[in-house]
Amino acid sequence: MKIETLHYSKSDFASGQEVRWCPGCGDYSILSAVQKTLPELELEKEKFVFVSGIGCSSRFPYYMNTYGFHTIHGRAPAVAMGLKISNPDLSVWVVTGDGDALSIGGNHIYHLLRRNPDINVLLFNNAIYGLTKGQYSPTSAHGTVTKSSPYGSLEEPTTPACFAIGSGATFVARTADVLVKHMAQLMAEGYHHEGTAFMEVLQNCQIFNNGAFDSFLDKEVREDKTIMLEHGKPLIFGKNGDKALRFNSQTFSLEVVETAKVAPEEILVHNAEIDNPVLHAMLSAMKGPDFPVALGVIRRVKKPVYEKLLHQQEEDIIQSKGKGNLKELLQGGETWRIDDAVVDPVLLQ
Amino acid sequence: MKRITDLDAEIYDNYEQDQEKRIQELDQVTIRFAGDSGDGMQITGSQFSATTGIAGNAFNTFPDFPAEIRAPAGTVAGVSGFQIHFSREEIHTSGDFADVLIAMNPAALKANHKDVPRGGVIIVNEDAFTPEDLEKAGYTSNPLEDDSLEVYHVVPVPITRLTVEQLKDVDMPEKEKRRSKNMFALGIAFWMFDMPLLPTEQWIEKKFAKNETLKKANLLALRAGYSFGHMTELLPIHFRIRTAHLRPGLYRSITGNQAISLGLVAASQLANVPLFLGSYPITPASDILHELSRHKNFRIRTFQAEDEIAAMASAIGAAYAGSLAVTSTSGPGLALKTEAMNLAVMAELPVLIINVQRAGPSTGMPTKVEQADLLQALVGRSGESPLPVIAVRSPADGFRKAIHAMQIAVKYMTPVILLSDGYLANGTEEWKLPDLSDLGDFKISFRTEIEGFAPYLRDEHLARPWVKAGTPGLEHRIGGLEKQNITGAVSYDGENHQSMVQLRAQKIMNVQKEVPDAVVLGSGRSNILLVGWGSTFGVITDARLELAEEGIHVDQVHVDYIHPLPANLGDILRRYKHVIVIEKNMGQFAFWLQGMYSLQVEKFNQMNGKPFKTSEVMSIVKALRSNI
Numbered sequence: 001m002k003i004e005t006l007h008y009s010k011s012d013f014a015s016g017q018e019v020r021w022c023p024g025c026g027d028y029s030i031l032s033a034v035q036k037t038l039p040e041l042e043l044e045k046e047k048f049v050f051v052s053g054i055g056c057s058s059r060f061p062y063y064m065n066t067y068g069f070h071t072i073h074g075r076a077p078a079v080a081m082g083l084k085i086s087n088p089d090l091s092v093w094v095v096t097g098d099g100d101a102l103s104i105g106g107n108h109i110y111h112l113l114r115r116n117p118d119i120n121v122l123l124f125n126n127a128i129y130g131l132t133k134g135q136y137s138p139t140s141a142h143g144t145v146t147k148s149s150p151y152g153s154l155e156e157p158t159t160p161a162c163f164a165i166g167s168g169a170t171f172v173a174r175t176a177d178v179l180v181k182h183m184a185q186l187m188a189e190g191y192h193h194e195g196t197a198f199m200e201v202l203q204n205c206q207i208f209n210n211g212a213f214d215s216f217l218d219k220e221v222r223e224d225k226t227i228m229l230e231h232g233k234p235l236i237f238g239k240n241g242d243k244a245l246r247f248n249s250q251t252f253s254l255e256v257v258e259t260a261k262v263a264p265e266e267i268l269v270h271n272a273e274i275d276n277p278v279l280h281a282m283l284s285a286m287k288g289p290d291f292p293v294a295l296g297v298i299r300r301v302k303k304p305v306y307e308k309l310l311h312q313q314e315e316d317i318i319q320s321k322g323k324g325n326l327k328e329l330l331q332g333g334e335t336w337r338i339d340d341a342v343v344d345p346v347l348l349q
Numbered sequence: 350m351k352r353i354t355d356l357d358a359e360i361y362d363n364y365e366q367d368q369e370k371r372i373q374e375l376d377q378v379t380i381r382f383a384g385d386s387g388d389g390m391q392i393t394g395s396q397f398s399a400t401t402g403i404a405g406n407a408f409n410t411f412p413d414f415p416a417e418i419r420a421p422a423g424t425v426a427g428v429s430g431f432q433i434h435f436s437r438e439e440i441h442t443s444g445d446f447a448d449v450l451i452a453m454n455p456a457a458l459k460a461n462h463k464d465v466p467r468g469g470v471i472i473v474n475e476d477a478f479t480p481e482d483l484e485k486a487g488y489t490s491n492p493l494e495d496d497s498l499e500v501y502h503v504v505p506v507p508i509t510r511l512t513v514e515q516l517k518d519v520d521m522p523e524k525e526k527r528r529s530k531n532m533f534a535l536g537i538a539f540w541m542f543d544m545p546l547l548p549t550e551q552w553i554e555k556k557f558a559k560n561e562t563l564k565k566a567n568l569l570a571l572r573a574g575y576s577f578g579h580m581t582e583l584l585p586i587h588f589r590i591r592t593a594h595l596r597p598g599l600y601r602s603i604t605g606n607q608a609i610s611l612g613l614v615a616a617s618q619l620a621n622v623p624l625f626l627g628s629y630p631i632t633p634a635s636d637i638l639h640e641l642s643r644h645k646n647f648r649i650r651t652f653q654a655e656d657e658i659a660a661m662a663s664a665i666g667a668a669y670a671g672s673l674a675v676t677s678t679s680g681p682g683l684a685l686k687t688e689a690m691n692l693a694v695m696a697e698l699p700v701l702i703i704n705v706q707r708a709g710p711s712t713g714m715p716t717k718v719e720q721a722d723l724l725q726a727l728v729g730r731s732g733e734s735p736l737p738v739i740a741v742r743s744p745a746d747g748f749r750k751a752i753h754a755m756q757i758a759v760k761y762m763t764p765v766i767l768l769s770d771g772y773l774a775n776g777t778e779e780w781k782l783p784d785l786s787d788l789g790d791f792k793i794s795f796r797t798e799i800e801g802f803a804p805y806l807r808d809e810h811l812a813r814p815w816v817k818a819g820t821p822g823l824e825h826r827i828g829g830l831e832k833q834n835i836t837g838a839v840s841y842d843g844e845n846h847q848s849m850v851q852l853r854a855q856k857i858m859n860v861q862k863e864v865p866d867a868v869v870l871g872s873g874r875s876n877i878l879l880v881g882w883g884s885t886f887g888v889i890t891d892a893r894l895e896l897a898e899e900g901i902h903v904d905q906v907h908v909d910y911i912h913p914l915p916a917n918l919g920d921i922l923r924r925y926k927h928v929i930v931i932e933k934n935m936g937q938f939a940f941w942l943q944g945m946y947s948l949q950v951e952k953f954n955q956m957n958g959k960p961f962k963t964s965e966v967m968s969i970v971k972a973l974r975s976n977i
């Protein structure tokens with residue numbers, strides 16, 4: 001029976017609930033990408049669980065015809081942990097926003113990445129608090145004017161991918177709501193990664209931060225202002241591949257060079273699979289105007305997976321100690337018997 | 350009930366040749382071992398209590414650790430104590446006073462002698478009474494040499510020196526040898542109360558099975574202490590507790606934290622559903638996390654979360670996946686969990702929240718006793734957020750209460766709070782092991798049937814179905830937004846909200862069917878009723894019994910189920926002219942009862958960080974009577 005039901009189509013994953021995002025919101029295309037990706041993963045529908053926090057983005061589970069849990073602000077990673085530990089067969093997806101994950105939930109997302117359970121994280125980064133009607137967020141650019149920062153925000157923004165790498169993430173990727181195919185491809189890759197897959201999706205909030213990423217995602221400039229990372233491929237970008245990245249060992253930094261003007265071996269080749277996170281962090285941190293914004297899989301390394309370790313430890317202990325016996329456990333420690341007969345303590349000697 | 354302080358002072362002077370006559374039979378004794386935190390007093394105390402149990406006595410213990418882990422050695426702040434109250438009859442407290450104090454250094458004497466009543470026995474390690482240690486303890490003159498201790502029978506023993514001497518042939522540095530002095534002291538105590546060494550010897554053999562030297566040193570020191578008492582006529586008499594009248598059966602010693610932990614393992618075994626504990630360390634609750642972490646072969650999954658919020662949230666996730674979900678904490682942690690607890694209220698998922706209370710607010714006094722989280726547990730959340738609140742009354746009681754609380758959570762699909770406190774957490778008592786067949790059954794049926802399913806369908810208790818995420822065909826969404834009944838669809842409709850608020854409240858009131866009727870202890874004919882909840886059960890009971898011995902009869906009711914309250918409680922309370930609610934807070938349970946039953950009660954409150962003394966509870970009854 002299962003074999004047959006595995007031929008899902010996109011519409012099998014639509015819950016039928018009326019979608020309530022603002023018209024033109026980037027969340028629609030992310031939802032569509034997920035609904036398109038899941039049928040390709042060939043996993044029983046009931047195994048998918050979408051867990052979210054609070055925010056526009058976190059409404060996501062209601063629109064999926066899967067198990068879903070719309071939890072509380074920032075805590076989805078912790079709920080997901082308990083879920084995954086209890087049933088490792090589930091495919092658990094955390095859907096979160098830049099405020100949900102990096103402000104109120106920063107502690108939880110950090111520990112999730114550090115522990116590396118096999119959970120997928122979709123962080124919808126619109127650089128704003130959408131649901132609460134437009135305050136600046138931890139990823140808003142310095143000086144962003146919002147209702148809570150009418151004279152411009154004073155904070156330096158965080159870069160989610162850098163944060164993830166610093167937290168010990170084993171899979172870090174970046175995509176955008178406008179890159180419909182790329183999103184789907186990345187989600188499938190994240191799903192297949194064993195360990196926590198951290199995927200940042202740059203998402204346009206039509207209402208409160210419209211065009212926040214236009215400076216590099218706008219079709220006109222996209223090729224020049226972004227670089228699509230592919231494991232094992234040289235880091236070349238720009239119209240006709242005219243630009244490339246080189247590592248300057250004197251300044252210990254990346255630099256943009258003209259492809260034609262350097263020897264091919266000087267051009268960096270992307271290695272997502274090296275353990276050393278330094279280059280990955282450098283790629284993550286790149287931004288305009290001097291550098292292209294990196295898209296694609298920045299880092300993908302193998303590390304032990306939390307729930308596997310936990311269940312392996314459980315099996316090992318059952319092997320060595322035997323299955324727990326309640327009676328023996330209760331009698332653990334020192335026990336003594338009181339008989340009907342009078343006990344003479346001295347006799348016990 | 351005859352105890353040491355009831356004996357005539359002359360008894361120590363009249364030297365009897367006849368061995369047998371030199372044994373005084375007593376009914377109960379309280380003994381306290383006190384020393385520096387490095388002196389091994391906790392181990393000494395627990396060995397002594399285990400032996401009293403093996404010897405057939407009832408016992409109740411209370412450890413008193415220093416608040417700082419590394420308080421300077423030799424100072425009063427660094428004193429660690431362990432008190433054991435043991436008796437031929439059932440007892441309920443660790444004792445108001447120490448009839449016997451064994452003080453390993455001047456600081457231990459200084460910190461504890463006030464708790465020894467006139468006529469009590471104090472054994473001191475005189476080797477530790479050096480000018481330097483006296484100064485560290487804040488003594489300006491040596492109390493062994495002045496008359497400040499004259500109301501006690503003080504017995505100085507060169508414990509350190511005798512221990513080192515006894516171990517002269519053991520191959521270890523002298524500093525190490527001195528560490529066995531606690532066993533010497535324990536040996537003296539065993540001699541004093543005519544108790545067997547065998548259980549401790551067996552324990553030493555087991556504990557030091559891999560270290561011959563330590564094993565030998567500890568055994569030698571223990572036996573030396575015993576022989577020293579015997580040979581030197583340390584005291585002209587020694588004591589024996591008449592045989593206890595415990596019910597026959599198999600016993601062990603247990604702390605409240607252990608009892609709760611074992612109860613949870615039992616619940617999981619009975620239900621045949623894995624247990625998940627999400628927890629963040631906090632005194633005095635951490636031992637539940639420690640204990641459960643040891644039992645992985647029972648498929649107990651413990652998760653040390655990054656904070657209490659995550660601990661609660663992870664438990665919710667575990668419940669959604671179909672685990673028996675638990676989180677354990679103390680007051681400050683409970684405060685952090687509140688928002689997530691409300692998610693469980695709204696999502697109607699079973700989670701057991703264990704709160705081992707300590708003295709607050711804020712960091713407060715982490716190692717001290719208080720019952721001041723009651724209102725936090727009952728009403729300390731945003732919105733109308735009812736959930737069952739159950740309290741543990743004695744260390745061993747945690748076992749059954751943990752099982753019952755988990756059963757209620759599952760049956761009613763609700764978070765449940767189980768309240769314990771620092772006194773129960775670390776105190777021990779003897780526990781008659783239950784017959785596994787007496788534990789009843791705990792059947793859990795997860796919904797798998799697709800036909801007719803809706804996420805917020807209601808059964809006869811108003812509980813919704815429990816579906817394990819991953820069950821084919823039952824995919825559904827839940828969350829913290831208000832739900833339409835039955836369908837579980839998000840709803841912003843005011844009328845629906847009102848009915849859902851009422852429905853959630855009614856569901857929790859239905860739990861009253863699970864709550865046993867309150868029982869009046871005493872003759873039932875007094876016009877004074879003592880009311881307590883939680884860890885005050887022992888002390889109120891002892892006070893009532895001792896008052897009765899003095900001819901003063903009062904009744905007692907102890908409330909374990911605080912929300913919902915037992916169905917018959919209101920009628921009981923209304924029968925009495927004087928209802929005195931005794932609790933370690935400013936009157937939170939009194940406030941709850943007054944609100945629930947619209948009646949006036951009298952209050953007896955204390956917030957000194959220590960358990961009530963029996964005498965204190967007795968004195969409020971006497972004061973009330975003299976005013977009537």
Ligand SMILES: Cc1ncc(C[n+]2csc(CCOP(=O)(O)OP(=O)(O)O)c2C)c(N)n1
Pocket residue numbers: 054055056057058073096097098099100101124126128129130131132137
């Ligand atoms: C405890 C708590 N604090 C505050 C809020 C209000 N709140 C809801 S969503 C949100 C910010 C959401 O921003 P983000 O995570 O970026 O999501 P977006 O709406 O942009 O998708 C805030 C502050 C809340 N729901 N709960």
Ligand code: SF4
Pocket residue numbers: 020021022024025026027056057126130131204205206207208
């Ligand atoms: S407020 Fe912004 S993020 Fe939220 S739904 Fe509207 S467009 Fe999307």
Ligand SMILES: [Mg+2]
Pocket residue numbers: 055097098099124125126127128129130137
């Ligand atoms: Mg946002």
